[in-house]
Amino acid sequence: MKKILILLLLFFCTTIFLSAEENSDVINKISKNLRCVVCQGQSIYDYQSDFALSVKILIKKKLEEGHSEKKIYDYLKAKYGEWIVYEPELKKNTYLLWILPLILFVFGGLLIIKKAYIKDGKNK
Amino acid sequence: MLSNLGFYSLVFGLITSFVIIFKATTLIKNNENNFIININYLLFFQLFFVLLSFVFLLCSFILSDFSNITVYNYSHTTKPLFYKISGLWGNHEGSLLLWLLVLTSIIFIFVCDTKNFDSKYKLYTILFHEIIVIGFFLFVLFTSNPFEIIFPIPNEGLGLNPILQDPALAIHPPVLYLGYVGTSIIFSASLSAIINKNVTQPWANHIKKWTFISWIFLTLGIMLGSIWAYYELGWGGFWFWDPVENVSLMPWLCLTALLHCVLVLEKRNSLKNWTILLSIATFALSMSGTFLVRSGILNSVHTFANDPSRGVFILVFLLILILMAISIYFIFSSEEVDTKSFYWFSKETAVLINNWFMMYFLSVVLIGTVYPIFLEVITNQKISVGPPFYQKLLVPFLVPFLLFMAIGPKLKWIRDKISSINYKILFIVILTFLLAYLIMIYSSVKYLFATILIAMSIFLFFISFSDLFREKIQLPQKITHFSFSVLILSILLNGIFSKEINSNMKVGDELKFVNKIIKFKSIDLKEEKNYKALLGNFEITETGKYPIDFRPEIRIYNQPIISTSEADIRTNLISDNFIVFSLLKDEETFNVRYQFKPLMLLIWISSFFMAIGGVLAILKK
Amino acid sequence: MDIIIFYGNWRCISNIKKMSKKNKIYFILIIFISIVVFFSLLIGLNKENKYYPNAKNRLLDKEIIAKDLLLNKKVNFENIIKSNNYTIINIWSSWCVPCRSEHKFLMSLSDNTKINIIGLNYKDNENNAQNFLNELGNPFDFVLVDEDGLISIDLGAYGVPETFIINNQEKLIVKRYIGPIDKQILDEIKKIVK
Numbered sequence: 040m041k042k043i044l045i046l047l048l049l050f051f052c053t054t055i056f057l058s059a060e061e062n063s064d065v066i067n068k069i070s071k072n073l074r075c076v077v078c079q080g081q082s083i084y085d086y087q088s089d090f091a092l093s094v095k096i097l098i099k100k101k102l103e104e105g106h107s108e109k110k111i112y113d114y115l116k117a118k119y120g121e122w123i124v125y126e127p128e129l130k131k132n133t134y135l136l137w138i139l140p141l142i143l144f145v146f147g148g149l150l151i152i153k154k155a156y157i158k159d160g161k162n163k
Numbered sequence: 164m165l166s167n168l169g170f171y172s173l174v175f176g177l178i179t180s181f182v183i184i185f186k187a188t189t190l191i192k193n194n195e196n197n198f199i200i201n202i203n204y205l206l207f208f209q210l211f212f213v214l215l216s217f218v219f220l221l222c223s224f225i226l227s228d229f230s231n232i233t234v235y236n237y238s239h240t241t242k243p244l245f246y247k248i249s250g251l252w253g254n255h256e257g258s259l260l261l262w263l264l265v266l267t268s269i270i271f272i273f274v275c276d277t278k279n280f281d282s283k284y285k286l287y288t289i290l291f292h293e294i295i296v297i298g299f300f301l302f303v304l305f306t307s308n309p310f311e312i313i314f315p316i317p318n319e320g321l322g323l324n325p326i327l328q329d330p331a332l333a334i335h336p337p338v339l340y341l342g343y344v345g346t347s348i349i350f351s352a353s354l355s356a357i358i359n360k361n362v363t364q365p366w367a368n369h370i371k372k373w374t375f376i377s378w379i380f381l382t383l384g385i386m387l388g389s390i391w392a393y394y395e396l397g398w399g400g401f402w403f404w405d406p407v408e409n410v411s412l413m414p415w416l417c418l419t420a421l422l423h424c425v426l427v428l429e430k431r432n433s434l435k436n437w438t439i440l441l442s443i444a445t446f447a448l449s450m451s452g453t454f455l456v457r458s459g460i461l462n463s464v465h466t467f468a469n470d471p472s473r474g475v476f477i478l479v480f481l482l483i484l485i486l487m488a489i490s491i492y493f494i495f496s497s498e499e500v501d502t503k504s505f506y507w508f509s510k511e512t513a514v515l516i517n518n519w520f521m522m523y524f525l526s527v528v529l530i531g532t533v534y535p536i537f538l539e540v541i542t543n544q545k546i547s548v549g550p551p552f553y554q555k556l557l558v559p560f561l562v563p564f565l566l567f568m569a570i571g572p573k574l575k576w577i578r579d580k581i582s583s584i585n586y587k588i589l590f591i592v593i594l595t596f597l598l599a600y601l602i603m604i605y606s607s608v609k610y611l612f613a614t615i616l617i618a619m620s621i622f623l624f625f626i627s628f629s630d631l632f633r634e635k636i637q638l639p640q641k642i643t644h645f646s647f648s649v650l651i652l653s654i655l656l657n658g659i660f661s662k663e664i665n666s667n668m669k670v671g672d673e674l675k676f677v678n679k680i681i682k683f684k685s686i687d688l689k690e691e692k693n694y695k696a697l698l699g700n701f702e703i704t705e706t707g708k709y710p711i712d713f714r715p716e717i718r719i720y721n722q723p724i725i726s727t728s729e730a731d732i733r734t735n736l737i738s739d740n741f742i743v744f745s746l747l748k749d750e751e752t753f754n755v756r757y758q759f760k761p762l763m764l765l766i767w768i769s770s771f772f773m774a775i776g777g778v779l780a781i782l783k784k
Numbered sequence: 785m786d787i788i789i790f791y792g793n794w795r796c797i798s799n800i801k802k803m804s805k806k807n808k809i810y811f812i813l814i815i816f817i818s819i820v821v822f823f824s825l826l827i828g829l830n831k832e833n834k835y836y837p838n839a840k841n842r843l844l845d846k847e848i849i850a851k852d853l854l855l856n857k858k859v860n861f862e863n864i865i866k867s868n869n870y871t872i873i874n875i876w877s878s879w880c881v882p883c884r885s886e887h888k889f890l891m892s893l894s895d896n897t898k899i900n901i902i903g904l905n906y907k908d909n910e911n912n913a914q915n916f917l918n919e920l921g922n923p924f925d926f927v928l929v930d931e932d933g934l935i936s937i938d939l940g941a942y943g944v945p946e947t948f949i950i951n952n953q954e955k956l957i958v959k960r961y962i963g964p965i966d967k968q969i970l971d972e973i974k975k976i977v978k
Contacts, residue, residue, distance in 0.1 A: 067665070074547055076942040079462055079835055080405070084665075085398045087745050087754055089907055090942045093933030100934070118940040119837040125549025132542060136534045140527045140556055147519045155512055460825065462833050474829045482822045486815065493811040536828040545835050748879070748907075 069098050069108060072125045073115065082125065166231045169219035170310040176212035176267070177300040179205060184293045187286045194283075202289060206274055209296070210267040217264050220309055224251050229320055232311040233257055239322035241693040241721075249333035253324075255457060255473075256309035258336055262453075263299050265337075265344040270296070273348055277369065287355035288348075294487075295347055298480045306473045325694065325720045326727055331391040339384030339411060343449040345377020346414055349421070350446035353439045354488060357495045362439060367429035372781055374425050378418050379777040385411050386770040397730040397743040399663065399758040401766070404550045406461040409532045410452035413525055417445040420521035423514045430576060431511060436496050437518075443488045448529075450481050460536060513571030520564045527556045558616065565619040565651065569626040572636060572644060591629070595622040606659050613659065620655055623648040639783065643776030649769040653762040663758040668744075669751050678706045681742075681757055694720040699744050699753070701731075713742045739763040839940045839960035844950065846938055853905055853913055853927040864900055864926060865952040870977040871900040873948040874924075874965075875936055878912035880944045886964035887920045893970065894923035899977045900952075903927040906936055906944045949976055 070084040070091075077088040083095065094115070101111050112124050127133045183205045190202070220233070224247050229235045237254045238247055251257040270292045277285055303309070326332075352370055356362050388411065393401040402408060421441040427434050455461050458474020531548045539545055599618035627645040630636055664676045674681040680703070687698040697717040704710040716729040730743035738761040744753045848861035865871050874890060876883040894901055903924035905913045910929070917927070930936055939948060940960070947961040947969075959976060961969055 067663075072549070072551060074549070076835065076837060081398075087747065089748070089933060089944070090937075093907070093937055096932045097934055097937055115937075117842075118937060119942070120545065120835075122545045122547050122835050122837070125547050126551035126555075127546050127548050132538060132544065133546065136530060136538075136548070136552075137556075139530055140523060143526045144519075144523045144560075147522055151512075151515050151519055154515065454825075458829055459833050460829050460831075462835065471829045475826065478822060478825055478829070482818065485818055489811070489814050489818070493807055496807075537824055539831055540824045540827045 065102060065108070066095065066098050069111060070095055072112075074123050074125060076119060076123065165219045165223045165226075165228055166310040166312050169216045169223070170308065172212045172216035172219065173263075173300065173304060173310075176209055176216065176263075177297070177304065179209040179212060180293055180297045180300060183209060184290060184297070187290045187293065191283065191286050191290070202286070203271075203274055206267075206271045206289070210264075210271045213260075213263050213267045217260055220257065220260060221248065221251055224248060227320065229318070230312055230314070230316045231309075232313045233309045235313055235317055235320045237322075238320045239693070240319060242322070242328070243692075245330075245333065246328045250327075252336045253327050253332075255470075256303070256307045258340075259299065259303050259307050260309050261337060262340055262344065263296070263303060265340050266292075266296050266299060266347065269344050269348050270351075273352075273373070280369070281359065281361065284352075284355050284359050284361055287358055288351045291351035291354050292348065295351070295484070298484075302473075302476055302480070306470075306476055322693075322720070325718065325725055326395055329391055329395045331387050331394065335384060335387040335391060338380050338387055342377050342379075342381030342384050342418075343414065343453070345373060345380060346418065346442075346446045346449045348373055349377060349442045350488070353442035354491050357439050358491060360495075360497065362428070362435045362497070364429055364432050367425050367438075371422075371425050371429060374418070374422050375777045375781050378415075378422055379774045379781075381411070381415050381418060382770060382774045382777070385415060386767065386774075390767060393763070394730070394732065397728045399661075399730075399741050399743075399756075399760060401763075404531070404553045406463045406532050407456050409528045410455050413528055413532075414445050414449040414452065416521050416525040416528070417441060417448055420518045420525075421445055423517050427511060427514050433511070434514075436492075439492060439496065441518075443485075443492060447481070447485055447488070448525075450477070450484065454478055454481055455532070461532075508574065510571070510574045510576045513567065513574050516567050517571065520560065520567070523560060524557060527553065531556075559612070561651070562616055562619050565623045565648075568644070568647075569623045572630065572640060573626075587629070588626070591622065591625045595625060602656075602659075617655055617659070620648065620652045624652050637780075637783075639776045639780035641776075642779060643773050646769045646772035646776060650766060650773065653765040653769060657760060657762045657766065660761045661759060663756065665754070665756045667747065667752045668755045669753075674755070674757075676757065677759075679757075679759075680704045681755070683753075683755065689716070694718045696729075697746075699742075699755075701742055701744075701755075703740065703742070703757070711740070713740070715742050715744050717744065717746055734764055736764055737761060836962070837940060837942070839948070839957050842940065842957045844939075844955045844957065848928070848935055848938065850928040850930065850935060853910060853929050854917075854922075855926075859926055859928065861902075861928075864902065865950065865955070867952075868898055868900050869952055870898075870958070871902060871950045871952055872973070872977075873902045873904055873939065873950060875904045875906050875930075875939075875941055875944050875946045877906045877908045877944050878916040879908065880906075882964035883945045884920065886945055886966070887923070889965045889967070889970045890923040891921050893973065896974075896977070900925050904930050904935060904939075906930050907933050947973075949973065 067084055071082050073083040073094065075081050075083050075086045075088060075091045077090045078086050083091045098111055101114070106114075115123050116128075121128065127136055129137055183202060186202055186205060220231075222228075223231045223234050224238055225244065227234065227238060227240050227247070229238075233254060233256050237257070238250045242250065252261045270289060273292075274285060274289065349370060352373070353362075356366050356370075385408075388408065389401040392403070393399070421438065424434050424438040424441055428438050454474060454477040456463070457470075458477060459471055460474060531552050535546055535548055595618050598621050599614050602617055603614045624645075627641070627648045631641050631645055633641075662677060664674065664681075666674055668674060668683045670683055670685055672683050674683075682702045682704070684700040684702055687700065689696040689698055696719070699713075699715050699717075701713040701715070702710045703713060711733060713731045713733070715731040717726060718729055719726045726746070728743050728745045730741055732742075733740045738759060741758040741760055742755070744755045747754055849858055850861075851857065852859045872893065876887075890901065893899070901924050903926070905927055907930065913927070917924075928935065936942070936944075936946075940957075941948075943962065945964050947965055948957055949959045950956065951958050959973075965973070
């Protein structure tokens with residue numbers, strides 16, 4: 040029984056670490072990750088404002104110049120602030136954002152183990 | 164005239180609410196059972212006044228009575244009748260009146276429905292529910308009055324935003340509110356039960372029905388909202404992790420966890436405290452949702468008109484309700500040790516695991532939605548939390564969740580043997596990995612994780628499909644779980660196999676994409692009652708097949724002056740073909756977006772059947 | 785109403801005493817958290833919902849070399865800012881309606897020879913731009929052409945019209961205005977560049 044548990048756990052761990060991104064058109068991918076400052080509810084990809092169109096041209100140009108995705112995001116963040124990227128960067132002020140759900144998950148797991156353990160102990 | 168009648172009707176309703184609360188407290192204190200009938204009449208009158216008020220507003224909308232400021236702001240004489248009616252709840256004030264209507268209806272139905280129950284329990288439920296009702300009455304009458312009058316009376320209204328003029332969106336609010344308000348009655352009933360030490364198996368059986376009703380409507384409401392977003396907004400997506408969408412998803416996750424807990428409570432008389440806690444949380448989430456989208460604290464395309472003063476009211480109201488509920492929970496919760504024991508490999512554990520994952524998903528969505536608010540309060544810095552965050556935190560956990568979901572429903576209560584895993588399951592596992600491997604080869608995705616995820620959802624699909632034929636499992640459960648597996652599988656396959664192309668075209672241009680040729684043939688002009696449109700004639704030819712015509716539109720409405728792009732979507736069971744085009748500054752060129760989206764229809768059908776499973780569970784009585 | 789409170793209180797007090805220590809701690813903790821959350825949200829309510837990127841005190845990091853509309857040759861921004869203390873960059877287009885109303889304020893600014901005024905012609909047709917200037921006057925020392933909008937992005941602008949005040953020595957953006965200039969903003973600009 041323990042073996043199956045360990046297998047499941049390993050399996051579970053690998054899934055987290057191998058969570059990789061998919062192969063798609065890079066410009067579209069980047070522009071989907073950017074917010075349009077003009078119409079603040081949509082992404083650069085979805086919207087056709089002048090600003091959005093210019094940003095798409097910019098992304099294309101920078102990719103041709105060999106810039107990496109991260110550099111493009113950094114460039115835009117320097118001009119428009121962190122807000123413009125949909126994915127919050129893992130920084131000092133966002134550690135809590137990323138970690139807290141995971142902590143809660145572990146905490147919940149511990150609660151369940153405790154509850155099941157108590158039950159199991161009583162049963163034996 | 165109608166506005167005045169509507170307003171005073173609401174006032175009478177409020178007065179009735181106060182009478183009800185007073186009557187209920189008197190009856191509780193005096194321990195009397197006989198006069199409960201009077202309260203039924205009072206509840207009926209409360210509902211009657213609200214209904215009357217609603218009908219008056221409805222008449223104002225239908226007759227285009229522009230002396231009423233709400234009608235003026237959100238309606239127009241050229242609007243089709245169906246949308247004149249749905250315009251009533253397409254705005255903040257009107258939608259609150261709808262909330263009130265559903266709130267007052269549900270307590271009345273609840274009391275009529277629970278004839279055999281302990282009086283005290285019913286009275287306390289009424290008491291708590293009336294606190295909520297009064298809160299909403301005050302909110303409407305003092306901050307969001309739909310019956311404000313404007314003078315001089317304008318000849319024409321400002322019109323309803325055309326993207327809201329869609330059948331799915333027209334019925335989306337009533338359905339969704341039935342879900343939200345359902346959580347309120349569960350809340351009131353749970354608080355009442357815990358005070359009366361009534362958290363028992365018969366109570367679970369009784370509250371189960373209301374939990375299901377709320378869950379069904381919330382599921383359908385979310386589905387309708389997604390359908391609208393997909394068909395109407397023209398971006399080809401159906402879920403954007405927008406704050407307003409998240410706010411409807413959070414109570415749903417909590418309610419799903421609650422549903423499973425109530426089932427455990429009914430069968431095994433355990434998990435009492437946790438069930439009550441979940442009831443409180445679900446209602447708190449649906450109320451917080453109301454707060455978040457109506458107060459202007461969040462930036463979203465979907466929010467109602469922003470008004471911070473309304474936000475303050477709801478926030479204070481919410482604080483009072485939560486403090487009251489938490490106090491009652493801690494003071495009255497049973498300290499008795501849960502003596503029902505269960506072996507760890509059992510259905511109880513499976514439900515606990517379901518709750519564990521639901522709470523995790525809930526925490527991800529909640530933290531993602533509200534974190535930017537808190538960060539801004541503390542550091543005055545604005546950040547965005549968008550789809551990549553949710554995907555990165557949720558998708559990996561889907562894998563174990565799907566696995567547990569495949570195993571869990573099959574386990575027996577109390578204790579199950581591992582040896583019950585038999586050759587049939589082994590066969591399914593092998594078949595699953597084979598299929599997953601084939602899918603990965605065929606698609607452009609070649610990462611191990613995606614393969615595992617697909618494998619898990621296929622596994623769940625086969626297991627739940629085979630469960631359809633197992634006698635021992637209940638029908639509603641079989642249908643809902645199977646539909647859920649189809650839903651997940653469709654969403655995943657849709658995500659992997661969707662293709663799209665985005666290009667600027669002039670009339671006469673041709674675009675080659677994978678195995679299709681997209682031809683931009685011509686432009687036509689069309690004029691309708693409240694808009695003019697540019698129709699694009701496109702022809703898509705797939706190699707070896709007949710060409711199909713597409714006619715997306717760019718509409719320019721007259722009141723309010725808005726231009727929208729209407730996509731043309733050809734749907735069949737296998738896939739959707741989706742074309743939308745929009746104006747660019749250069750009047751000769753248009754931006755054309757073509758998307759190929761497989762299995763969209765299956766996504767809607769499976770979510771609908773999930774709800775059907777819930778309906779069957781109620782009817783099973 | 786006070787009847788129920790009294791009744792409730794009586795039951796509560798006896799029950800509170802029965803509450804275990806652990807539960808009491810949780811109870812107080814949750815109440816505390818609720819109140820903290822409440823006040824945070826209250827503060828959050830009054831914050832501005834829409835996002836305005838902050839351009840102030842940002843350094844101009846890249847060189848801007850662009851074609852001048854009227855001279856019809858490439859001009860280097862570095863050379864322009866060698867003279868005077870401040871430079872005003874105004875982003876405009878012939879198709880932008882508010883640009884027309886703000887143009888007269890720019891004209892009055894152009895009298896001041898101690899500052900450079902540069903126009904950045906955003907995503908425009910050259911002839912239309914020329915006609916615009918012929919019709920309403922040319923307040924600009926130089927008119928740079930930004931055909932695809934990339935220079936505006938480099939400045940951190942996102943719409944039109946926008947106006948920047950640049951400190952020439954430090955190559956720093958001192959102030960940025962979104963939207964057309966009006967009398968109030970004009971006075972403010974005049975005060976800053978004095």
